[in-house]
Amino acid sequence: MNKKIGFIGTGNMGSAMIGGLISRGTVKAEAILVSDRNGDSLSGAETRWPGISCSTDNSSTVKGADIIILAVKPHIYKAVIEEIAPLVDESKIIVTIAAGVTISQAETMFGKDVKIVRTMPNTPALVGEGVTAYCCNSHVSESEEREIIPVLESFGIVEKIGEEYFHSVIAVSGSSPAYVFLFIEAMADAAVLQGLPRAQAYRMASQAVLGAAKMVRETGTHPGELKDAVCSPGGTTIEAVRTLEKGAFRSTVIEAMNNCALKSKEMTKG
Template identity: 40%
Template sequence: MALKVGFIGAGKIAQSLIKGFTNAGLTAPQHIIASASKNDVSDLEVIQKLGCTATTKNTAVVRQSDIAVLAVKPNIVPEVLAEIRDVLEPPKLLVSVAMGITLRKLESSCLENAHVVRVMPNTPCLVATGATAFASGRYASEEDCELTKSLFSSVGTCYQVPESYMDVITAISGSGPAYMFMTLEALSDAGVRHGLPRNLALKLAAQTMLGSAKMVLETGQHPAVMKGEVCSPAGCTIDAMHMLEKEGFRAALMNAVEAAYLRTREAGEE
């Protein structure tokens, strides 16, 4: 029996997950339904172009799906949950990818014994290289957790974690693609500045990032050790490392993660 997946919210993350799930063969477009407000015409059009059912009714998404993915902005989560509360009857699973919204808040807005899982995916799910973490609610079953892990493992890696980890995970892997894209842009800009064609500079930078990440994952070595192996005595790379340290490269990344983490915490408290 085909898995029916519903998305409440049809923005970028929902679109990435839809493409990822269908590309992975986990479900088919005709078994996916997604909702958006009447004002989000472009999102509704994208959903239709993907071959899925588009609607403006959130309750229709819940009724017509085996698993409902809550993919809306944090500030409208209470409004949406109030709307779908009576049709989201246990054991139907609610998967929330809403930034910062705690399991406690989700469960308190649903029917008693609601099956809820809080998930943080990222946009590389689109190309089956996503990094996802999830935490299960009080009444989520082992089968719910297995289904969540199966869904998100089909589009990358997926880890079950304590909920206390979720805000910083949001700041690292949820927001992380933006940090990587900015780094790639800067590297390709540097290549262009020194005479490389834009397309070549970008491809070299992207492949270098991809290969470096793969080395870390497959060797299990600490990045500091691997960095040291690239830095020859009196070579160009150690000069580059000195400049990055001088310019506060690592501190800037750590500060960026902290800013994202604090914003995630704020969103959960609003």
């Protein structure tokens, strides 16, 4: 890719994206511009990725970049956009990563026609295993969309969806790492209760989740069928599954995700 990519913000998600772009060779470090008002964050970025251009001035990043990723918290989007809007022209593509900020809302903040790609990544992007959903506004051409996809693929898999499904995406991938972390912690706690050292419990529980997820992805087999294959008649696994179902395991997960999506809708309205 010959484009220059600018990041406004160097938090967890911005750092994950920068690291993925460089480690996968999507762009060279010299093609990345970063701005952040936090000098310590910038120093850390310069040390970690030699060659990137760093500044505390957002305008310098916007002027020099073809693709600008707004990697800041949702509550400061308006202030950042108002600052950079005069410098954004029809040649630049804006990528948003904030929950609760729709394309329409971002367009209103800019106050003019701007090319916007709305995305929703998740924190496993930090280890190159993220999921990112995206959609584009009408000003983004097909060729420009093709340029954005490798950027998003640099830290995980990418799915194009209609913007109306973003609330579901937040529930199923954006927020779901927290559910999985909770599940791993619970499994490890149970193993510790049964006498297993905690460090081993965490390694084994996390690897079990990783391996099970990989089986679903790589075999294409329905998760229910994979579950059935582990449940021998009268065995230990079916006993554990029975106990989970007695506690309304699946229904609780569904209810939690429904509430997550509802909260996302409330945030968007606000």
